[in-house]
Amino acid sequence: AKLTWHKSIMVHLNRHKRFPASEKGGGGEASVSFVLDRSGRVLSAELVRSSGSTVLDAEATSMLHRASPLPRPSPDVVGETFNLTLPIVFRKN
16 A cells, blocks of 8 residues: 555656756756655655756755645555655656
8 A cells, every 4th residue: 555655646746747947957866855744745845865956956845845735645554744755857858
């Protein structure tokens, strides 16, 4: 159930991801760490690994707040808050 929930979070985040117009490069990957409550609300978010672009890094954390609330965990996932770290991959189309 936890793996399915993580996948649903990634799908949800990808729907809210934007490639910043001001970004000159072809893309990059940033890692973000964030805390969710049981309702899927993002309580906090921080960059834990830079993409090498301040514009993409800012978009990675902004996207989390814009996408909130995220999919809720299933009842069998234990806890009131959840700490997750995920890679956010940006590719210019």
